[in-house]
Amino acid sequence: MVMNSHSIRNVIGIIGNVISFGLFLSPVPTFYRIISNKAVEDFSPIPYIATVLNCIFWVFYGMPFVHPDSLLVVTINSVGLVLALIYLAIFYTYGAKQKNGRKKVLLGLSVDVIFAAIIIIITMTTLHTTKKRSLMVGVICDIFNVLMYVSPLTVMKQVITTKSVEYMPFYLSLTNFLNGSIWTAYALIQFDIYVLVSNGIGAVSGAAQLILYAIYYRKTPKHNDDAPQKPTQIQLSGASVA
Numbered sequence: 001m002v003m004n005s006h007s008i009r010n011v012i013g014i015i016g017n018v019i020s021f022g023l024f025l026s027p028v029p030t031f032y033r034i035i036s037n038k039a040v041e042d043f044s045p046i047p048y049i050a051t052v053l054n055c056i057f058w059v060f061y062g063m064p065f066v067h068p069d070s071l072l073v074v075t076i077n078s079v080g081l082v083l084a085l086i087y088l089a090i091f092y093t094y095g096a097k098q099k100n101g102r103k104k105v106l107l108g109l110s111v112d113v114i115f116a117a118i119i120i121i122i123t124m125t126t127l128h129t130t131k132k133r134s135l136m137v138g139v140i141c142d143i144f145n146v147l148m149y150v151s152p153l154t155v156m157k158q159v160i161t162t163k164s165v166e167y168m169p170f171y172l173s174l175t176n177f178l179n180g181s182i183w184t185a186y187a188l189i190q191f192d193i194y195v196l197v198s199n200g201i202g203a204v205s206g207a208a209q210l211i212l213y214a215i216y217y218r219k220t221p222k223h224n225d226d227a228p229q230k231p232t233q234i235q236l237s238g239a240s241v242a
Contacts (some may be wrong), residue, residue: 002117004062005056005189006187006190009186009189009190010072010237011098012182012185012186013073013186013204014072014190015071015182016072016076016179016182016183016186017072017075017076017079019182019185020076020080020179021079021122022175023172023174023175023176023179024079024080024083024084025083026172027048027087028177030043031087031090031091034090034091034094035090035094037094038094039094039097039098040091040094040095040097040098040101041098042098042183043091043215044104045075045088045091045095045101045104045105045108046104046108047208048074048084048087048088048091048129049088049104049105049108049109049111049112051080051084052081052084052085052088052108052112053112053115053144054077054117054141054144054145054148055078055081055084056081056112057104057116057119057137057140057141057144058073058074058077059073059081060116060119060120060123060137060140061134061137061141061194062071062074062077063137065087065124065130065133066123066130066133066134066137067130067137067194068130068137069154069188069190069191070192072186073195085190088105088109091105092106110148119136119137119140122136123136123137131134134194137209138194140194140196141194141197141198142194144199145198145201145202146198146201149201149202149205152176152205152209153185153205155168155209156168156208156209159212159213159216160212160216163214163216163220164219164221165212165216165217165220166214166220166221167213168209168212168213170210170213173206173209173210174210176202176205176206176209177203177206177207177209177210178206179199179206180199180201180202180203180204180206181199181203181206183195183198183199183202184196184199184200184202184203186199187199189193190224203241
């Protein structure tokens with residue numbers, strides 16, 4: 001039986017959900033450390049606050065009254081939203097010792113909710129077709145995702161400067177590349193410019209990271225396996241279908 005384009009798109013979207021779910025779980029070692037030490041140390045809640053807002057907008061974008069036939073965009077970003085809120089709840093619980101740690105979480109989430117509410121209200125009350133709603137929300141999603149790619153660019157600059165891939169884990173870079181590539185394919189089958197822009201950039205960013213890894217891996221100093229290593233703080237933007 002030959003699969004039609006809609007079925008192929010759904011299969012690719014399901015694979016994308018699985019890969020993105022793995023990315024959303026990537027901060028687990030960081031939060032396991034926080035729970036074990038009962039302290040957030042120098043970790044920042046900002047990446048997870050940004051992820052909450054990012055996921056809210058992508059969930060809104062995937063709703064049938066904004067961009068029809070985007071259920072798989074909704075499912076993975078709903079999961080990402082829940083996980084990001086769990087991470088922030090853990091951060092809030094153990095953030096008392098960090099200066100303004102808890103305030104950052106509360107202030108960040110407040111800004112997220114207020115900003116998202118304003119955009120949702122404007123979209124639903126002033127735009128009355130899915131084409132116009134898709135345009136507004138899709139552009140906002142892409143702008144936020146492009147801004148969130150500043151974090152990987154900073155890490156890549158550090159790799160080039162130090163000639164070391166110590167703070168750019170290979171499997172995370174590989175997963176980011178696969179995530180961007182699979183969602184790019186998803187966007188091309190039933191053309192979706194907004195998903196395509198975010199994930200096209202994500203695929204290129206992931207490929208660049210892999211190239212840098214290949215160049216600098218052998219030049220990276222090897223650490224003693226018994227020496228404790230600080231977990232890498234994860235920027236979750238790559239997981240939110242972007």
